Amino acid sequence: MCGISGLFDTQGRRSFDPTLAQRINDVQAHRGPDEADLYFEPGLMLGHRRLSVIDLATGQQPLFNVDGTVGIVFNGEIYNFQSLRTELEALGHVFRTRSDTEVIVQAWMAWGPECVHRLRGMFAFAIWDQKQQTLFMARDRMGVKPLHYALLPDGTLVFGSELKVITAHPGFERQIDPQAVEDYFALGYVPDPRCIYRQAHKLPPAHTLTWRRGQAGLPTPQPYWDVHFTLDNPISLADAEAELRERVRESVRLRMIADVPLGAFLSGGVDSSAVVATMAGLSKLPVRTCAIGFDDPQFNESAFAQMVADRYHTDHRLEIVQSDDFDLIDTLARLYDEPFADSSALPTYRVCQMARKHVTVALSGDGGDESLGGYRRYRMHLGEERARQSLPLGVRQSVFGPLGRWYPKADWAPRPLRAKTTFQALAMDSAEAYQHSMSRLRTEQRRALFSEAFQQSLGGYQTVDLFRQHAAKANTDDPLALIQYLDYKTWLVGDINTKVDRAGMAHSLEVREPLMDHELIEWLATLPSSLKIQGGEGKYVFKKAFEPLLPHDVLYRPKMGFSVPLARWLRGPLAQRMSESVLSDRMLDSGYFQRDALERMVQGHLKGQADHSDALWALIMFDAFLRVSHQTA
Structure with missing residues (x-):
């Protein structure tokens, strides 16, 4: 590397x-x-x-x-x-x-x-x-x-x-x-x-x-290459499970070639656990595994990582990160060179830092969710898509458009009552709806946040234009395949791969992703979507394939993700820094934002009126980018 x-x-x-x-x-x-x-x-x-x-x-x-x-x-x-x-x-x-x-x-x-x-x-x-x-x-x-x-x-x-x-x-x-x-x-x-x-x-x-x-x-x-979702493989579930295990095995084997110490990240999730189980079957020596735990139980998966480590007798290293570990803001701004608002960059940086003490190369489970239908948002999108396909766009726009505008943003309410985003998505085409679901700040939030002069400088451009360009090249009518393709072109490259590359390289650690092997992805694109999401279960064929190799609780527990308690941080130990950053002279003088919109967002979050944590973190990291880029100019 x-x-x-x-x-x-x-x-x-x-x-x-x-x-x-x-x-x-x-x-x-x-x-x-x-x-x-x-x-x-x-x-x-x-x-x-x-x-x-x-x-x-x-x-x-x-x-x-x-x-x-x-x-x-x-x-x-x-x-x-x-x-x-x-x-x-x-x-x-x-x-x-x-x-x-x-x-x-x-x-x-x-x-x-x-x-x-x-x-x-x-x-x-x-x-x-x-x-x-x-x-x-x-x-x-x-x-x-x-x-x-x-x-x-x-x-x-x-x-x-x-x-x-x-x-x-x-x-x-x-x-x-x-x-x-x-x-x-x-x-x-x-x-x-x-x-x-x-x-x-x-x-x-x-x-x-x-x-x-x-x-x-x-x-x-x-x-010179693209993913083509044919979804026409007539393979049975049992044969798909066996072939999937073998293809993952080959991909992992190729990525274990190194002349330096090699190990793996073990988060306790399905993907990294499957990679470690496969490595253990290929290695004569105990696999070196590295995990980060959090002192906040709501965000801590280390017990599940320990289950896999115990089963395969890995040389397991665990470090506990304090839940208020947010001292890396300027470090990340320098590292990524551009504004980057994925808060999981913080624990990713820490796990790479820890892993580099023991290995030079680490295998990860990145890419599994995108290829195998693992995200909760995929299942939600498919549910919305069934509704979209049952009514013409014009009808949906006239019915759900007003509902999306009038319904309150009820972050505090039980999930079934948080219908604003769903109503908005039902009034959109598939590509726009998926971009809407992926947004840190939704279109109406950005329009309220940006100054009139900045909006004019966009010349009518909106991020949904990019999603529609990619959707036009997807060459598939399958709802799941379409959003997988969109993730390959946007989220996987711009967020996941960028995050892992910079975090790993910051510590001179090479990270390899066996679940992103292009031959594996080409084969997965031939499998029917029903093998990826079935009965509301994401990664269906993947979990079935690894049932003989992994504990049931690792495979079938709710997905937690590699996240941090942003909302709590921004109302607690980061509150003052958040206010100083979002309302800094740099931000107010940049010409991008409306001051009153920034102030409303800060106060609304601090008072618990709404959860603006994603938007505020994006603003904090944008301010950090402006500050660091000015220092290095």
């Missing part, structure tokens, strides 16, 4: 300042503390920070072929590199290292841009082909590894694993993108391919980008 950086003169062959190159490479030293190197030629700089995981002795980067005409900087792991190496050697390619990095170089020489179709893993890389004067960039199918880039006004391309590489360049203009702000307050993160700054971009998952010297303008990223 590593950090990559680079500078490319898209129009000529200007030399780059070595001091500048060193600075933009070292700003992400946490991603690769073991080694660092830079490569220069006229019009090009390639930089690398290395966390040694495979081929510790000879895997240094930038890495070139024998005659020095093809080089690479690479972040990630190619899990099928050994079989690819055998195939390439049969074609006459000669290797000088045992690294997966060199396999990508030789694959480029053999197959050119089509090489990405051969790679199974998590990756972001840039290949320089001197003969073709071409820089080729690629990102893995599920967006596990990040890649940011910006074309500067002078024709310089700057790229890197993290946005801080780009903002460290003095030629980069930190002009905030209003549409990114709209997206952030809707979702809690800035979704791909947008960045918080206008001039910067994220390379989307499963895309490549080709830069040819002398080519004018900004090239368009090209897709």
Whole structure:
């Protein structure tokens, strides 16, 4: 696992300042503390920070072929590199290292841009082909590894694993993108391919980008893969269970290849428990497992993690985090480079910090909920979808639209009486309804919060536009498959993968996600949705498959999630900081917000009139972003 950086003169062959190159490479030293190197030629700089995981002795980067005409900087792991190496050697390619990095170089020489179709893993890389004067960039199918880039006004391309590489360049203009702000307050993160700054971009998952010297303008990223929900697999439940266990086993086995200490996160949830159970069946030694517990019983899953650890005799480490552990706000703002409002970033940071004391590589259970229908919101959406399909949109808008506007926001009431969101969703199409359910601040809340001038700067853009764009490409009428596809394109990449990558890399910890293996996901997309959610039970086939391997209480208890007591924090120990942050001069002078709306939200939460904790946390993290970005400018 590593950090990559680079500078490319898209129009000529200007030399780059070595001091500048060193600075933009070292700003992400946490991603690769073991080694660092830079490569220069006229019009090009390639930089690398290395966390040694495979081929510790000879895997240094930038890495070139024998005659020095093809080089690479690479972040990630190619899990099928050994079989690819055998195939390439049969074609006459000669290797000088045992690294997966060199396999990508030789694959480029053999197959050119089509090489990405051969790679199974998590990756972001840039290949320089001197003969073709071409820089080729690629990102893995599920967006596990990040890649940011910006074309500067002078024709310089700057790229890197993290946005801080780009903002460290003095030629980069930190002009905030209003549409990114709209997206952030809707979702809690800035979704791909947008960045918080206008001039910067994220390379989307499963895309490549080709830069040819002398080519004018900004090239368009090209897709090379997508998830296709066929849902037409005639397999029986028993056979699906057996095949699912075997496919998970293969995916886990590939991710256990490492030349450094390896372990796993064990939260006590279904997904991480299944990964640990599978690892135990593949390992001769006890699996190293790491868990975070909370001193607040309402948020503590450690007892369930202990059940799995005891069953498989793992080398289990548990650390208890205080429920008022919120001292990381500025740390997270610096770490994520953009505003990021998922409060589970706090415990994720802590579990990565703890795991790094014992291992260099950790397997996680991320991705299981999205692929197997595990979220409660999926079941709620399917219920709403049945109602939407029974009435025309016009009728629903005329009936449920007014109800959604008039019904009070009753956060204090029992769940069946909190009908406002449901009424609003029933008046919408499927994509809009799902985006509505995913929102930190719903559309009407954002309109009330944003200043008139800022709303005008959006030019009519709303985050639902992004969801509709993705929905148009989903190519499925199945309600569950559609929202799974939307999550693959937005939530999984922008929130989950971003959170885990930055938290892991902050501690030089490589996190691998066997449930995001693209071949596993392709197969799961062939299974009927009835095998994923059945009788109100999410992850139905997954739980049935792992019944022989996991305790019943782990499989069939209510999902808790990796969350923190936000509402209590913001009315208690964080109340003063919340008020000072949300109503700071930075926020009031930014031009984005209406002062009276901010004040109403703060006072309404403090007085217990409403639960605005998600919205307030998003505002706190936005203020932290403004403060930290000003400090580093």
